[in-house]
Amino acid sequence: MSHQRWDYAALMRERGFRVTPQRQLILDAICEGGGHTTPEEVYERVRAKSPAVNRATIYRTLDFLCELRLVVAADVGNRRMVYEIAGDTPHHHLVCRTCGKVEQISHETVKALFAKIEREQEFTVDMDHLALFGLCPKCRRAELRGKR
């Protein structure tokens, strides 16, 4: 999925922000991540193309892109933040803690839980990205085999 730079550029300008080379490089870097990208990965990828770009710019731009809702941030635990291009449909991730494979869950599936929490505790969960850890089918079978 391309991030369609032209649209993003127009969107930024419309809202009175500037389209800078750094911002484009950082968007590219997040795209290259496919799924999720850490700030450090963004930094490395950007630096490969343009070594002068500063870490502070990475962080400021990631925040900026999140505020524009072009990018979403997800806290995947272990004190790690990951960023990804905001997609059309909100989705969540299943992360296999053995092989690291990432699957998706639809927002529909998760919404039932959020609704239940809202109903029972009045707490409004508004996460646009949820990361759930566990075992993918393959690793689960491997684990069962190992335990016998």
Next chain:
Amino acid sequence: MSHQRWDYAALMRERGFRVTPQRQLILDAICEGGGHTTPEEVYERVRAKSPAVNRATIYRTLDFLCELRLVVAADVGNRRMVYEIAGDTPHHHLVCRTCGKVEQISHETVKALFAKIEREQEFTVDMDHLALFGLCPKCRRAELRGKR
């Protein structure tokens, strides 16, 4: 719920570890948290009673207590770890992204989602601590008021 210091002390000694005043103070401090306590809160509470205790000891002891499984650690997002006495029924956390307040959700509530994921995608979610972000009732009302 008390942490029953005598049992813990016996357990530590059985396994060849020492029962020190610091360890007892730190256990007390986690207990005082009721649900969940950050390292900083532990530090403050311990320091109120025994000002010489060092931050490094807090971190080392929290790790130690986790390894003994007397305490469980939960990554509550926002790069914040919280600790609590082990042994309660497994539960999860709701974190208010405005005021930072942390509430609990029962494992029962969450299990339905995990079961659904298992059924639909064969993926076994096995998280013992899930952190969901959103707005607590109070901040939600404040936000609604602000938007009018």
Next chain:
DNA sequence: CTACATGCAAAGAGTTTGCATCCGC
């Protein structure tokens, strides 16, 4: 008495901020 635990200080990682400079519009 001995090994484990602690205090201290310093180093780390990861992130944020103040300020001068730069450059997109």
Next chain:
DNA sequence: GCGGATGCAAACTCTTTGCATGTAG
């Protein structure tokens, strides 16, 4: 040219580590 964006360096938070000292068993 103006004001937002960037680079730089420094600060900041949270956590970890090496080493000498202290103390539980």
